[in-house]
Amino acid sequence: MPIDYAKLKSMQFEPIRHTYTRRDTMLYALGLGVGASDPTDAGDLKYVYEKSLVALPTQAVTLGVAPMLLAQPELGINFKLLLHAEQTLQIHKPLPIEGTVIGESSIDEIYDKGAAKGAILYMTRKLFDAGSGDLLSTLGNVAFLRGDGGFGGKSEGAPKPRAVPADHDADQAVPLTNMPNQALIYRLSGDYNPLHSDPEIAAVAGFERPILHGLCHYGMAGRALIRALCGDDPSRLLRLDTRFTSPVYPGEPLQVEIWNIAAGDASFRVVASERNAIVQDFGRCEYRL
Template identity: 40%
Template structure:
């Protein structure tokens, strides 16, 4: 059954309640590669409950919960084959630092747009989250459904941005463990594309692929650790387009350009946490896969910082 755009857009928002504990935060951080080396103070802020800091990308799995992709596929007017679905991009706007524990937060979810890209339809799934103290974050997931375009609908705005000019200010490499997808899916994304070889082949991949949101989280952690002095509270927003697949066992090359609102603090060095960027502005990022000749993984990636 094709997507009924009018029905999807007219459907009333769905509300729900989510909660999380420090264990959920720690599991998420481990799922995106935190904790190596295990006794490194820079890693302990992600893995030790005393003084635990929450990476803002945790919002994408908080409460096991706000799975924008799976949630979007259960909305009125949307009846599609899961094997045709890809997560095309993700953005988060933060209103304040995320707490390590939350007894109750309210989610409000709706289809904000349906775009016809010709070869695919793109659903924009918006989720607003608030607790007793007010708004926490807004996230938007862009869900590509292959074979559902070409019906003459609105193409929507382009989300592509030109690549940054010149050499990056910093570049780091982050290995993806063979079991990374199996660990990451415990945070709530149970799509068999990331675990079942047969399902992955049915979807057109040689083997299970890494969750795009896992690459998304690994990238934000690299930016925070490398350019923001490990201070998660400096992240105000984060957006990325999933430009290609990553397979467990590969290596991410994360290149960063900082600009707008501040220069590097004096001092520091080549290691993580040693090159903090002062002031507000943006960090532009490109992520590629080392083993496949810098095949693209994330593009149009921007971290808005304070």
């Protein structure tokens, strides 16, 4: 049964009220491998130690999320065949280290690539501070609905992300700390999909072992870009967009390759170096000078 385009577009989702603590902020950073290479590094300690704690901007991806939002039966989506394809983040104000936020989600558009090619669904989530009402961040989630093409919708007009430069090598490459147990820590920030922890579930999905959450290595790249481009000041990060292109296994070597495009604007991708596999592509990072 094809998805009902009109019903999806008109769906109204209840705002999600989410209270988080300093412990959650520190646990999120630990789930990205912060402090794993050098637990005395001052740049890392500020994300995991309450003495001078600040929140990583990418923690917003874990907040105000409606559980299994697209799995609701009335939406008609074949959730088992859904893939997280792209993630965007615009930062309007620094994320508090603790507090209560309101997440408001909406479906922006669905593009029909054909019965054999699936569909692409674009969603937006706005994250507000519950106390002040201030808009903290705007997040975009692009889902590849592999089993839901052919519903009769439009196929053209989807936003096209900016490709990394093809005419020259990256200006710098930064290794990422990827621990063997990283998925087991990161899942404690709210994504309990057993694909990332249960070897039997991973095998059924066609993987040799559990894979790392896409939003985990997205956050790892974000932390590296803050250090490389923002003078290790997270308040300078303004935008972080990426496309997920290949699975990542916990523990395998990763590096983020960075191209300087203009003042306050960089492109990036993430590579699993031993496999020479691009696992994130079309990355865009904007930051305050």
